[in-house]
Amino acid sequence: MTRLLAPTILAAIILATTITPAAAHHVGAYVPKDNAVTTNFKQVKFSVQAKKFDVALRLFDAGALRAEMHAHAATLPAGLEAGTRVALQTGDGPEVERRLMVFFAALARDLALEADRRLAAAGATAETRVATGRKFLEAIWRYYNLVDFAVAMRDNKTSVAVRLAFDEAETYVKPATGGAAPADPARLRQPLQRIAQVLSTLIEASSTPPRRDS
Amino acid sequence: MTEAESAAWRVPPRWALLVAVLSIVTAEVGGASMARFKVELTRWARDAMLARPAVHGLVGVRDVDERILDEALVKFDAGLRLFHMHAEGMGLVIIATTMVAATVVRAGAVRRTIIALLTTGGAGYPVGYLVWSILIPSYGLERAKTIAEWLVWIPFGSATILALWWLAGLIALRLIRP
Numbered sequence: 001m002t003r004l005l006a007p008t009i010l011a012a013i014i015l016a017t018t019i020t021p022a023a024a025h026h027v028g029a030y031v032p033k034d035n036a037v038t039t040n041f042k043q044v045k046f047s048v049q050a051k052k053f054d055v056a057l058r059l060f061d062a063g064a065l066r067a068e069m070h071a072h073a074a075t076l077p078a079g080l081e082a083g084t085r086v087a088l089q090t091g092d093g094p095e096v097e098r099r100l101m102v103f104f105a106a107l108a109r110d111l112a113l114e115a116d117r118r119l120a121a122a123g124a125t126a127e128t129r130v131a132t133g134r135k136f137l138e139a140i141w142r143y144y145n146l147v148d149f150a151v152a153m154r155d156n157k158t159s160v161a162v163r164l165a166f167d168e169a170e171t172y173v174k175p176a177t178g179g180a181a182p183a184d185p186a187r188l189r190q191p192l193q194r195i196a197q198v199l200s201t202l203i204e205a206s207s208t209p210p211r212r213d214s
Numbered sequence: 215m216t217e218a219e220s221a222a223w224r225v226p227p228r229w230a231l232l233v234a235v236l237s238i239v240t241a242e243v244g245g246a247s248m249a250r251f252k253v254e255l256t257r258w259a260r261d262a263m264l265a266r267p268a269v270h271g272l273v274g275v276r277d278v279d280e281r282i283l284d285e286a287l288v289k290f291d292a293g294l295r296l297f298h299m300h301a302e303g304m305g306l307v308i309i310a311t312t313m314v315a316a317t318v319v320r321a322g323a324v325r326r327t328i329i330a331l332l333t334t335g336g337a338g339y340p341v342g343y344l345v346w347s348i349l350i351p352s353y354g355l356e357r358a359k360t361i362a363e364w365l366v367w368i369p370f371g372s373a374t375i376l377a378l379w380w381l382a383g384l385i386a387l388r389l390i391r392p
Contacts, residue, residue: 025342025363025367025371026296027289027292027293027296027346027359028288028289028292028293028295028296030285030288030289032281032284032285033284035277035280035281107277111275111277111278114275118273128271131271132271132273135271135273135278135281135282136273136275136278138278138281139275139277139278139281142277142281143277
């Protein structure tokens with residue numbers, strides 16, 4: 001028995017020193033990129049900040065932002081695209097910012113509604129629903145994150161409400177680690193509905209430009 | 215063995231050199247093909263992924279799916295690049311390490327075993343990246359990685375590491391007992 005002990009320990013050490021490093025191969029890292037809409041948003045935003053409204057208008061006219069506003073026209077406040085264009089033509093930076101904020105809030109809201117609809121649909125396993133929920137949350141955050149500062153400047157309560165709902169939603173899609181509760185797709189619907197509702201209120205309230213008294 | 219003979223480097227077996235050179239050749243051909251057929255390869259991978267939405271967790275919403283597809287395509291491309299780099303590098307590693315083994319290891323059976331492990335391990339390991347890359351569109355990122363791991367990376371990588379430790383031990387032993 002003791003004669004077998006030394007070779008067994010040696011074999012275990014050899015396996016540990018060979019298989020462990022062999023399994024730790026480098027497979028590269030992925031850094032999420034901007035899509036055409038977020039890229040165009042940043043181009044327009046930075047041009048407006050630099051007061052280059054002619055450049056911003058050109059980028060808006062030729063870019064994905066305007067095409068996307070066309071595509072989502074049915075769910076957006078009436079005249080959002082035309083109004084954005086007018087604001088760019090007249091060099092009204094705050095108005096451009098407000099309209100773009102409404103647009104991205106609407107995109108995030110539509111994604112939250114779609115996610116809720118998918119999670120409500122029967123048939124999929126809990127694992128699939130958690131994975132779907134996680135992907136929708138990533139997409140919602142990618143859009144909302146672009147305008148969170150603009151939202152917070154106008155309505156801090158809405159910004160906090162969205163971020164709290166988002167944080168809560170994230171806890172339901174995270175894999176269980178340590179003492180944390182396991183992922184729960186059923187509870188995910190509530191924060192998603194809250195995100196959609198808060199953003200709908202924001203869109204409604206922000207769709208009328210504030211009166212500027214001079 | 216005379217002093218002049220013991221000081222000379224010995225050439226590894228020709229089959230080991232052939233495998234090493236072939237590894238470098240496939241790396242170069244792979245790298246050139248990647249550049250030449252980049253669009254075709256990306257299109258093939260994208261179509262294959264779109265044909266298997268469940269495998270990749272695609273939900274049919276563009277804003278969600280484009281990130282999933284982008285990550286898979288980036289990893290697909292990374293797999294091809296890593297194959298190119300590793301096959302190039304491991305070809306040279308095979309030549310260097312088998313030459314050390316051929317020169318330093320005296321016992322014939324041990325020398326042949328170490329050379330065989332270094333050559334097969336070194337040539338096989340980079341193929342894992344090619345396997346991973348090719349399997350991504352059909353099996354998804356994680357499943358493709360698991361298959362490549364157990365089929366290629368772990369067995370061939372372990373063979374190389376085991377042979378290198380063995381060789382290092384023998385060289386250390388030669389320092390103690392010349």
